[in-house]
Amino acid sequence: MASSSRIPQSKETLLKTYKNQLKVDVRNMLVNFEEIMKLASRESPNQICKATQCEQDALEMQVRAANMVRAGESLIKLVHDIKEFHILYDFPAIDEDIKKKSELCSAMQAEYDDKIARVAKDMADELSDLEDEYNSSSHT
Known part of the structure; x- marks a missing residue:
């Protein structure tokens, strides 16, 4: 990590922010995917009518899929930001x-x-x- 010692504090902070954002987005995608898989394989008898349970599960799957899409879009934006960072800050190096x-x-x-x-x-x-x-x- 000798090269990071040459990076000024604001750049170092920006890199840490990128790293944290990457962890958050990947974790969100993983958690939501796991929950969708649990919903898809669940066959538990409830007090709720089966049709109502299916609608509730479908709605939750849609919400989780939307969360995954949002995390994916955030990752795409993060990749763009990292490319921009590389272009702007790598010339001095x-x-x-x-x-x-x-x-x-x-x-x-x-x-x-x-x-x-x-x-x-x-x-x-x-x-x-x-x-x-x-x-x-x-x-x-």
Whole structure:
């Protein structure tokens, strides 16, 4: 969660709100679905007439289905809000990542330049030694 420490407090609060809303909506859908399944499989004798019980169960199923639809619509809105959040607030993170990678590449370039300079100096020293050896040899 290192990336969340870079997010200002208002953004952090917004993310927590999104997370809580997601939990609430999913829980509402699950609870209402479970209740609909219970109503559909219930065959309990009551003091109420069977036709009245069927009407009551049908009405409760409609209400619970409407609750599920409302929770689904809320989830769709939440997805839209999260996409918007990502678009609005992720550019600074991308810019920061690009800046870090650029700095890393610059540091690596400087390191490689130093290594190449050392190799060139070593080669020049060796070449100078070889020239001295050649010039002082009896073959000249």
